[in-house]
Amino acid sequence: MTSADQEERHASDAARPAERGGADDGPDGGAVTAGGRVAVRTRALTKVFRGFRAVDSVDLEVREGTVHALVGPNGAGKTTLFNLLTGFVTPTSGTITVFDEDVTGQQPEQVARRGVARSFQITSLFETLTSREHVELALQGLTSQGFRFWRSEKLLGRHRARVDELLGQVGLTPLAEKPVGLLAYGQKRALEMALVLALDPRVMLLDEPTAGMGIEDVDRTIELVRRIAAGRTVVFVDHNMHVVGSLADRVTVLQQGRVLAEGAYDEVRNDERVITAYLGEADHA
Ligand SMILES: Nc1ncnc2c1ncn2[C@@H]1O[C@H](COP(=O)(O)OP(=O)(O)OP(=O)(O)O)[C@@H](O)[C@H]1O
Numbered sequence: 001m002t003s004a005d006q007e008e009r010h011a012s013d014a015a016r017p018a019e020r021g022g023a024d025d026g027p028d029g030g031a032v033t034a035g036g037r038v039a040v041r042t043r044a045l046t047k048v049f050r051g052f053r054a055v056d057s058v059d060l061e062v063r064e065g066t067v068h069a070l071v072g073p074n075g076a077g078k079t080t081l082f083n084l085l086t087g088f089v090t091p092t093s094g095t096i097t098v099f100d101e102d103v104t105g106q107q108p109e110q111v112a113r114r115g116v117a118r119s120f121q122i123t124s125l126f127e128t129l130t131s132r133e134h135v136e137l138a139l140q141g142l143t144s145q146g147f148r149f150w151r152s153e154k155l156l157g158r159h160r161a162r163v164d165e166l167l168g169q170v171g172l173t174p175l176a177e178k179p180v181g182l183l184a185y186g187q188k189r190a191l192e193m194a195l196v197l198a199l200d201p202r203v204m205l206l207d208e209p210t211a212g213m214g215i216e217d218v219d220r221t222i223e224l225v226r227r228i229a230a231g232r233t234v235v236f237v238d239h240n241m242h243v244v245g246s247l248a249d250r251v252t253v254l255q256q257g258r259v260l261a262e263g264a265y266d267e268v269r270n271d272e273r274v275i276t277a278y279l280g281e282a283d284h285a
């Protein structure tokens, strides 16, 4: 947008962590759920790639404090929708609001400043760096002071505590000093979760957090997502219906870029159109 906008956004950064504190929580400290605010809303959101409608007139409403699953066959437009919500792809038409603020067409870093953070479907870590170093870098990226920040012993100590906390949250404390290249797949995905958590997002988008995992890692990830979902809004994509059923308050089913069905897991699971969409996918596999 305009440079004035950007300056304003930078200026408000420092205030953000403090204002996040309790403003979004319910009276008992828990998230406001039914009847609460809308965290993310899209209206007629559309992305056309060279004539192909990857996301086609999607109206999505994610309520604050809920865990919202996005499911659908391969190519349904789930990742594209994530890319739109986080500014990595510009919509062809339609609008996106985050807590009622219009973020349509904003850059990823601008959307991130609204409190939206995401993980990617494909892992993208540095094999030679340790988990600790990854988390340190993620936190460092948040400070406008950059490297100077690290010269203050006091701040460094505070930072270290936060790094330890994040590594602990995702169960990586014993492996913190290992190069990431030596970690198991599930551990790498856990680290990616820590990197998203480092941003302390109000809205967390996870693209296939359990993809390629064995059953043990899947169950561990379900527990992890459940823990980090406390006090946040989570939108996730997953093909594993056990994961969706375990975590999601609400499920939106996409097919060929459009919303096919939406509701609680049990409603959606028994929806004939949804069953057909998935069987259709199996037929083509
Ligand atoms: N940058 C792009 N350029 C052209 N086509 C694209 C682009 N990104 C996605 N598509 C197409 O849009 C459609 C939706 O892709 P998308 O990755 O969003 O699906 P998905 O639901 O995430 O699938 P999966 O479950 O396999 O991850 C696909 O047909 C894909 O080929």
Ligand SMILES: [Mg+2]
Pocket (backbone or CB within 6 Å): 078, 079, 080, 121
């Ligand atoms: Mg995808």
